[in-house]
Amino acid sequence: MNGKVTDEMLMAYVDGELDPGAHEEVRRAIEGNVEIAARAEMFRKTRNVAKAAFADLLATTPPKRLVDAIASENGAKIVRFPARRTIATTLPLAASIAIAFGLAGYWWGQNSMPSPEILGASPVAAALSRNPAGEPATVRLGDAQATLTALSSFPVEGGYCRMFELSGDGLATAMRGVGCGRGDDWTIDIAVASSGEDGGYAPASAGLTESIDIYLDAKGAGAPLSDEEEQRTFGDEAQ
Amino acid sequence: MTDDLRNGMIVLLPRLRAFARSLARSGDAADDLVQTTCEKALRARDAWQPGTRLDSWMFRIMRNHWIDTIRRRRPETPIDDPETHGDLLGEDGEHNAQSRLALADVRRLINALPEEQRSVLVLVCVEELSYRDAAEVLEVPIGTVMSRLSRARRSLHEAMEGTSGRVAGASGGQR
Secondary structure: OOOOOOHHHHHHHHOOOOOHHHHHHHHHHHHOOHHHHHHHHHHHHHHHHHHHHOHHHHHOOOOHHHHHHHHOHHHHHHHOOOOOOOOOOOOOHHHHHHHHHHHHHHHHHHHOOOOHHHHHHOHHHHHHOOOOOOOOEEEEEOOEEEEEEEEEEEEEOOEEEEEEEEEOOOOOOOEEEEEEEEOOEEEEEEEEEOOOOOOOOOOOOHHHHHHHHHHHHHOOOOOOOOHHHHHHHHOHHHO | OHHHHHHHHHHHHHHHHHHHHHHOOOHHHHHHHHHHHHHHHHHOHHHOOEOEOHHHHHHHHHHHHHHHHHHHHOOOOOOOOHHHHHHHHHHHOOOOOOOOOOHHHHHHHHHOOOHHHHHHHHHHHHOOOOHHHHHHHHOOOHHHHHHHHHHHHHHHHHHHHHHHHHHHHOOOOOO
16 A cells, blocks of 8 residues: 555544445555554554443443333323323313313303304314324315314324314414314314414413313323324325 | 334433443433433434434434533533542552453543543444444534544553553563
């Protein structure tokens, strides 16, 4: 090999980072020169010794707290938006549902929202049967147009419940709700005014979010679907 | 994907801990760093592209977070920790001639390297990242990876020679 064989070339040789041509050139240079061979040996040795110094750590079972930080419900709350809290309640399930519906009814009364019947018959329910979470869909409500975005989906017995956000100029205020169903058969179970600005993802007030949580808990909702599952269940190829 | 991501992260834990140990030098601080990294990665999971390397992505999150924390906490990082050398010098006399450098001592020598050198050393030699992947984690050109890595290994070599040379010298210079 012509010219000086640099440290970096020798190191890249030892680390297997050279293309075949350069690798062969360096190999010959090492064979023909003791000083070059010694330098290459230094890079080989330091690689091995560094690896060995961490071998025990790499072989050690990680502490439980780190596994928990990844796998726990706590972690699940972090990754899905909106956060769904598990509410410890001593109320019977039926009472919880009544509270949830009561709150929803209250909001309908206060805000002249579309009634549950209109929502149920409208393309809102139909839009819930497709469209993966996070992908806004346009729905027509009479003359007005609104954007529905599914926020997350939870498996329940006999299908899914999906939390959604509905916003648009045609609505007095942005809404958040839950619809449940399977296949093409969907109903809107809860719809409440969200306190955020129209179209935004500002969280609804604590009480309203809680009512949705209670409702989902009462329905026995499981962990939210992953993005992949969303695509499989509600994406284009699902139908 | 969420479950795949979580599983991938759990499988990566030992390697995350090793890299964390090269940044934060105490075990507890390193594990705290791992935990924060995992939490940040879960929050930012939309930014991870499936099919790309999860390890590189998480190493990058970890290092960026660590650098941010260090910068906030104190104006500069001691490049060479005098206590590290103190330990080594103190323990030298206890080695007998035949003993190799204990691996814990090697770790201390690595810890004595400047951060930019020990990061790249651990990423390539311990985590077995390619130069290209290490460059992405560290957000520097490959040439910089190579020059830092070369200097790190030469420094480590000289420190090992110096330490074992002194020990071996007591019994006739055999290594």
